[in-house]
Amino acid sequence: MLVKVYGAAVQGINATLITIEVNSSRGCMFYLVGLADSAVKESHQRIISALQVTGYKMPTSNIVINMAPADIRKEGSAYDLPLAIGILSANETISPEKLSRFVMMGELSLDGSIQPIKGALPIAIKAREEGFEGLIVPKQNAREAAVVNNLSVYGVENIKEVIEFFNGKYELQPTVVNTREEFYAQQENFENDFEDVKGQENVKRALEVAAAGGHNLLMIGAPGSGKSMMAKRLPSILPPLSLGESLETTKIHSVAGKLNSDTSLISKRPFRDPHNTISQVAMVGxxxxxxxxxxxxxxxxxxxLDELPEYSRAVLEVLRQPLEDRRITISRVKYTTDYPASFMLVASMNPCPCGYYNHPTKECVCSPGQVQKYLNRISGPLLDRIDIQIEIVPVPFEEISNRRPAESSGEIRKRVIKARQIQEKRFAGQSGIYCNAQMTSKLLATYAQPDSKGLALLRNAMERFDLSARAYDRILKVARTIADLEDSELICPAHLAEAISYRNLDRENWAG
Structure with a gap:
């Protein structure tokens, strides 16, 4: 008897429908074709054990399984469940009537229990696109997949539940998630808040400007000056995710297997801080x-990226293209995959090997050559993509001991959201541009041109501080954001002056 069951293969952050054709005939052989990898072929042994433990028998007939389309590689153990159901249905142990209405995926344990899979959300989206009635996935993945509307998602714990469901002996209950309610309820809850940060008002201001314009930022300061502490609080002042952004972010984490079983949609902006020993593949995918x-x-x-110069030069250089294109293309002999990569790069570093160059109280023991060599670990092209470079000095005791609470993240976030709304309106007709950091040279000429006084100030600053030519566009972008924070249509000299102050490493004499 020939039957068809349906699964899905995840490619990038999208899924492709896989038709699993199972034919049972006289004989005693087992054949699995359709470009399946070793993990898929090993499912034979897992299926035999799972069926025995749950009271069913593996058919003793000749079984041929084809996984179509045959030119797409099938990887992983998530095909165990549809393969097992297809085998039983071909042997007439399961009624095939409802099989064509469902997509199913799950890894089988030897005792018949079903283990979680990766990519349940893109699989659910594909199942809805193809017009399927429902999706059967492990219970741990049910909430993740249930955010997709107009699709019944069933979470199961054991293969016996699935067998009895198709035979009409057991009724599975669909998982229901109030997507919007849960999404908006969790957007304001942050563990870290800027009201806990004492002093460092100039750095908080730089972080606010970076958040308002989507600018990349580098903090340079001595050990213990608060660089990492403030960076971890940056997500609390970024604009909240839209539902579309949240869905795309959740798909990426779903494919990577990074979602918790109680998570439906990611409601807060991700904050990733990989260690400086990370490899190129781990960084870009x-x-x-x-x-x-x-x-x-x-x-x-x-x-x-904490302690930026300590990262491998090769790892840092692979960031250059994603920072410009906001996506990464992984090209290998057997596949080519695209992943979105629109992120804010925030980095921190010591100013020198000993960490105390330009420190107000401690003396630096590094020679000028050592300081410059340390800074040269970061290439010019990468530094060119960092709009804001801010120097941090340690907080004096008087400010640390001050018990008066600082401005909260909520208050800063209101100003950031207002500035982002101005930018959304400004770039409404521009495809792929949502904030000032993404402006092209043409848009800079349209929206970020200073008046004659501003140009004179910019010229004087570049000559006096020996600013490099690459700083020009960055200063204009940051000045445009500062003007948006003050709800100003024009870029004033004060806005340019503040933007110029955020270009510390462009000063030719900074490292002595």
Whole structure:
């Protein structure tokens, strides 16, 4: 008897429908074709054990399974469930009537229990697109997949539940998630708040400007001056995710297997802080089994690189193209995969090997050559993509001991949201541009041209501080954001002066 069951293969952050054709005839052989990898072929042994433990028998007939389309590689153990159901149905142990209405995926344990899978959300989206009535997935993935409307999602714990469901002996209950209610209820809850930060008002202001314009930012300061502490609070002042952004972010984390079983939609902007020993593949994605890297997991959020010069030069250089294109293409011999990578790069570093160059009280023991060599670990092209470079000095005791609470993240966030709304209106007709940091040279000429006084100030600053030519566009972008924060249509000299102050490393004499 020939039957068809349906699963899905995840490619990038999207899914492709897989038709599993099972034919049972006289004989005693087992054949699995359709470009299946070793993990899929090993399902034979898992299925035999799972069926025995749950009171069913593996058919002793000749079984041929084809996984179509045959030119797409099938990887992983998530096909165990549809393969097992297809085998039983071909042997007439299961009624085939309802099989064509459902997509199913799940890894089988030897005792018949069903283990979680990766990519349940893109699979659910594909099932709805193809017009299926429902999706059967492990219970741990049910809430993740249930955010998709007009699709019944059933979470199961054991293969016996699925067998009895198709035979009409057991009724599965669909998982219901109030997507909008849960999404909006969790958007304001942050563990870290700027009201806990004492002093550092100039750095808070720089972070506010960076958040308002989507600018990349680099903090330079001595150990213990609060660089990491403030970076971790940046997501609390970023604009909230829209439902569309949240869905795209959740798809990436779903494919990577990073979602908790109680998570439906990611409601807060991601904050990723990989260690400086990270490899190129872990940063950008790829591998034998393609997975999103840290830059894609930070999509619509923040990628924080602590102690930037300590990262491998090769790892830092691969960031250059994603910072411009806001997506990454992984090209290998057997596959090509695209992952979105629109993130804010926030980095921190010591000013020198000993950490105390320009420190107000401690003396630096590094020679000028050592300081410059340390800074040269960051290439010019990468530094060119960082709009704001802010120097941090340690907080004096008087400010640390001050018990008066600082301005909260909520108050800062209101100003950031207002500035972002101005930018959304400004770039409404521009495809792929949503904030000032993404402006092209043409848009800069239209929206970020200072008046004659501003141009004179900019010229004087570049000559006096030996600012490099690459700083020009960055200063104009940041000045445009500062003007938006003050709801000013024009870029004033004061806005330019503040933007110029955020270009510390462009000063030719900074490292002595």
């Amino acid at each position: 790829g591998g034998n089994y393609p997975q999103p890297g840290e830059i894609s997991l930070a999509h619509n959020g923040v990628l924080f």
